[in-house]
Amino acid sequence: MGMTMIEKMLARKAGLPQVAPGDVVTVEVDMCVLIDLQFATLWMQPSRIHDPDKVAVVMDHAVPAPSLKDAEGGPRARKFVADFGIKRFYDVGRHGICHQIIAENGLARPGEVLACTDSHTCAAGAYNTAARGLGPAEVYSILCTGSTWFQVAPTVRYEFGGALPESVSGKDVFLHIADAYGDAVNQNLEFGGSGLASIPVGDRRTIATQAAEISADFATFGVDDVLRDFLDRHGVTGYQAAEPDPDASYADVRRIDLGILEPYVARPGTVSRNGVPVSQAERRRIDQAFIGSCANGQLDDLRIAAGILRGRKVADGVRLLVTPASQEVYREAMRRGYLQDIADAGGVVTNSTCGACFGYHMGVLGPGEVCLTSSTRNFTGRMGSTEAEIYMASPATVATSAVTGVITDPRSLTS
Amino acid sequence: MTTTIRGRAWVFGDALNTDAMYPAFAMKLDIPEAAKHVFYQVRPGWTSQVRPGDIVIAGKNFGLGSSRPVAQLFRHLGVAALVAEEFNSLFLRNAVNAGLPALPAPGVTRLFRDGDQGCFDIATGTYRNETTGATGQARPLPPLVLEILASGGVLPRLAEQGYLPAELADVLRSGAIPADAGSGGA
Ligand code: SF4
Numbered sequence: 001m002g003m004t005m006i007e008k009m010l011a012r013k014a015g016l017p018q019v020a021p022g023d024v025v026t027v028e029v030d031m032c033v034l035i036d037l038q039f040a041t042l043w044m045q046p047s048r049i050h051d052p053d054k055v056a057v058v059m060d061h062a063v064p065a066p067s068l069k070d071a072e073g074g075p076r077a078r079k080f081v082a083d084f085g086i087k088r089f090y091d092v093g094r095h096g097i098c099h100q101i102i103a104e105n106g107l108a109r110p111g112e113v114l115a116c117t118d119s120h121t122c123a124a125g126a127y128n129t130a131a132r133g134l135g136p137a138e139v140y141s142i143l144c145t146g147s148t149w150f151q152v153a154p155t156v157r158y159e160f161g162g163a164l165p166e167s168v169s170g171k172d173v174f175l176h177i178a179d180a181y182g183d184a185v186n187q188n189l190e191f192g193g194s195g196l197a198s199i200p201v202g203d204r205r206t207i208a209t210q211a212a213e214i215s216a217d218f219a220t221f222g223v224d225d226v227l228r229d230f231l232d233r234h235g236v237t238g239y240q241a242a243e244p245d246p247d248a249s250y251a252d253v254r255r256i257d258l259g260i261l262e263p264y265v266a267r268p269g270t271v272s273r274n275g276v277p278v279s280q281a282e283r284r285r286i287d288q289a290f291i292g293s294c295a296n297g298q299l300d301d302l303r304i305a306a307g308i309l310r311g312r313k314v315a316d317g318v319r320l321l322v323t324p325a326s327q328e329v330y331r332e333a334m335r336r337g338y339l340q341d342i343a344d345a346g347g348v349v350t351n352s353t354c355g356a357c358f359g360y361h362m363g364v365l366g367p368g369e370v371c372l373t374s375s376t377r378n379f380t381g382r383m384g385s386t387e388a389e390i391y392m393a394s395p396a397t398v399a400t401s402a403v404t405g406v407i408t409d410p411r412s413l414t415s
Numbered sequence: 416m417t418t419t420i421r422g423r424a425w426v427f428g429d430a431l432n433t434d435a436m437y438p439a440f441a442m443k444l445d446i447p448e449a450a451k452h453v454f455y456q457v458r459p460g461w462t463s464q465v466r467p468g469d470i471v472i473a474g475k476n477f478g479l480g481s482s483r484p485v486a487q488l489f490r491h492l493g494v495a496a497l498v499a500e501e502f503n504s505l506f507l508r509n510a511v512n513a514g515l516p517a518l519p520a521p522g523v524t525r526l527f528r529d530g531d532q533g534c535f536d537i538a539t540g541t542y543r544n545e546t547t548g549a550t551g552q553a554r555p556l557p558p559l560v561l562e563i564l565a566s567g568g569v570l571p572r573l574a575e576q577g578y579l580p581a582e583l584a585d586v587l588r589s590g591a592i593p594a595d596a597g598s599g600g601a
Contacts, residue, residue, distance in 0.1 A: 024557045041598040119482045135509035141569040144578040359439040379434045
């Protein structure tokens with residue numbers, strides 16, 4: 001019987017002709033990405049590792065160090081990369097959020113396996129990579145041994161048709177899927193179809209990233225001309241893409257007409273069956289607007305935000321925080337004037353880090369506050385107080401709402 | 416290793432996420448301090464009631480969220496096993512890798528109430544509520560997972576295989592520090 005995209009990848013990496021849901025397979029891991037937090041608590045340097053060329057270390061979650069504990073992690077990370085000759089080290093100044101660094105530096109390759117200590121590692125599925133977030137102990141184990149195991153889960157395929165309308169982004173596609181179909185616990189997601197061509201690679205990454213929010217295992221996209229072009233530009237060559245067999249067996253196949261989608265917002269707590277088109281949403285007053293994170297701090301996101309904010313002002317009583325996903329995004333956004341537009345409008349541009357996304361530093365919410373975020377996760381308490389409410393939407397919706405002060409459809413803004 | 420786990424049950428609801436068990440502010444604390452905040456939103460004060468050997472039983476989509484090492488906190492509190500209607504796979508892996516048994520058991524929350532005595536065999540999947548006499552059957556954990564648990568988690572296993580400096584391997588074997596290698600992501 002045929003295999004789905006992820007089954008193809010896992011079978012290949014396990015050296016098996018065939019895998020099926022339920023199978024437990026041991027696979028070789030092509031790239032193992034460690035993050036700063038791993039070094040901050042209980043780090044112990046191994047006596048040997050599998051292969052320094054298959055390791056990257058990214059300083060992202062808590063940089064520059066907001067606490068003594070994080071500050072103590074930095075030197076351990078630097079010692080580790082020096083001792084083992086790890087070349088892919090993204091220290092403060094050439095850093096970025098791990099999933100952005102993975103994208104910019106071509107660390108995720110089609111048909112290969114990538115592991116990282118952040119739960120949104122499924123992001124790299126946008127590049128046809130079997131990528132997963134794993135716990136620190138497991139990533140450590142992969143660092144040492146170069147392999148790990150997976151239990152193959154059933155796959156749900158999303159077949160995109162039509163084309164993405166103007167002002168509708170990957171975030172909206174995801175929020176629609178999460179609202180319409182709910183959780184995907186112990187399922188893999190696969191995305192393809194003729195409509196894929198209208199979804200830019202950055203937006204595909206937003207969708208893949210957020211698969212973690214509906215509890216999915218892997219989330220992978222097929223390889224098309226748009227992706228091939230992206231990979232070429234990032235120096236990714238000589239790969240063996242994984243495409244599903246025509247007779248692959250799916251838990252479900254769901255058709256999405258991109259052409260009829262509109263901007264969405266998820267209400268506080270979860271994205272699962274908790275969204276609504278912004279046009280029908282309550283016009284809730286907001287205290288904080290956040291554009292950032294691995295999902296939506298990309299250059300295109302900043303371009304869209306700057307376009308909306310140029311010549312406008314952030315509403316009184318609203319804090320707009322903008323966090324570029326990497327130092328490279330920051331520098332390019334500065335060169336292109338996006339940061340100027342954002343700051344002129346009254347927004348605060350921060351250095352690249354995870355920061356407000358996980359309520360750790362730079363933009364923690366207080367009790368009773370309402371935040372509209374373009375980041376990845378809207379759990380209660382995620383960004384600070386458990387008495388704060390977190391709505392989630394696209395950068396366009398967040399920027400527009402920062403200007404009006406209430407949750408607002410980006411299509412309603414007149415020039 | 417014995418694959419049978421006996422203990423007092425604590426029963427929780429659906430979709431308990433990692434941020435509810437290991438909030439960001441607790442990530443700035445050491446493990447013993449951080450462990451005081453497990454379930455701080457859903458059941459404040461629980462960490463002073465839980466006793467070593469207790470079993471946490473949860474509903475669907477247990478552990479949705481981050482890779483942060485929540486299992487370390489449960490181990491610190493002495494929790495003997497996690498059982499749930501359904502686990503987020505990352506959360507289940509993290510538990511197993513930390514040496515904490517985690518058994519998916521559909522239907523389990525209907526058979527248990529807080530304080531009931533439970534007995535779970537992770538190798539056969541059979542379980543029993545010793546207070547009420549009700550029994551259930553889950554799918555046994557795969558052999559590879561049982562092996563990791565028998566080693567006490569991945570780190571003791573790596574120590575056995577010589578990946579860790581000898582002094583650390585000794586400390587790990589003594590169980591003096593939790594079997595983890597750093598804090599997880601978000
Ligand atoms: S930005 Fe948020 S979701 Fe993305 S890697 Fe950082 S903490 Fe995780």
